[in-house]
Amino acid sequence: MKKIYLILISLIALLPVAAGNIVYPENVKYAFRAEKEGNTLHLNLDIVLDEMHLPTQGMVVFTPVIIAQDQKIYHLAPAVVTGSNRYKVLQRLLAYDNPVFEQSPQVLVKRKNSSSQTISLSYIIPNEEWMQGADLYVYGEASGCVNCGNVQDQQLVKNDIVPLQPVYVPVYTVSYIVPEVEVKERSETFVARINYEVGRYELLPNYKNNAAVLADVDALVKSLQNDRDLTITHRTVTGYASPDGNFDSNLLLSQNRAKSFMDYLQQKYRWDANITYEGRGEDWVGLREAVENASNLSQKHAIIAAIDNRSDIARRKQSLKALEKGSVYKTLLNEYFPSLRRNEFKVSYIARAFNVEEAREVIRTRPQLLSLNEMFLVANSYPKESKEFKEVFDIAVRMFPDSQISKINAAxxxxxxxxxxRAIERLIGVETPEAWNNLGVAYAQCQEVDLARQYFQRAIQAGNTQALHNLEQLNKK
Incomplete structure (x- = not known):
């Protein structure tokens, strides 16, 4: 056995050396096909040798190589073509399991010079992501001949053997809700700061600046009465007092002042029905808001604490009077209490219905007269890419801040x-199938795939068909 092995090694050593290491024979042609099946690639390469002449001791190793765009390389099993004498030597070596090739060949064939001959290679390999857009080259290494062809590092056979898959762009569907048509019952409140003598409730038109205040009231009332878009249904006068003095007396005083203002309105405008009055006494809510908005008020936090933490009104007033030995209370009395002494005039009405063209104008000047349904129709009269489309939904949320429909549509x-x-922020606390679908789309756009899937599934369970479509789109991506 050892003698035979030594003889074979000697025979190989006597073969002529090639002119170069990496060479290609002239006139070799290739045909290549690739198919994807699931997670695998099926590659077929034909090497056409019809016009190649190979000496009896020559050999060419054809190695297909996949080279990716990032230069990652995948070597496929080679094909070996030899002359007749070289073929015999290799067969003997391989018969005794001698390591002849760096990579075991898929085929070992003998070249039949001056005849048609094609080598067919087939491969099934994993379809890995890095192979997208890769190219197929064939490396040829010749030996055992003086002139084996033009020296080349590699021969390009096929560009882009696994075409780059276009990134799937999902088409999501958001949920809008068409608001129902409604009878538009609205109300607006106006402040009338009428001056009264201390402890009195009679309305004196010429007292202090009452003439100017009543002129403003007159202009307001006439504008409401002449507004053909409104049908007034009710009027309410509410009186307020400041916290100085006795609580019960202030309650009665606010009631009487509200009634005196109501009587004035009834007499002047001949209203004999659909008007009522009420007195709410001391306006602690208004005081707290004014103090909170003050920029340089001494003991601001102590004042707010006294209002919030003292439910007993008498003790609350004592706490305020004790701050800085009464100086803080004096400031409140002179600068903050006067604005609390007021009447409010609330008008309830029904606004008429507007068509889209009318509503386009009304939404700019008096959006409070429109319903959500009318605003929705106005928004959809504009292109979705327009600034008007966005503006209308912003107005709808501002005018109907507690409406889930306005929040869902704005999102x-x-x-x-x-x-x-911003859509996610708008939908905080909204628990409806339409909101869940929109949250799914929003999170999908933010690349939060798991959250998107969760919200789509919640919406699907609640019967939202748009979410079913969107989940399919998400899964395709």
């Missing part, structure tokens, strides 16, 4: 105009 608008984060 849908934010998604369609590229503000997914």
């Amino acid at each position: 849908a608008m934010e998604i369609e105009t590229g503000s997914a984060e």
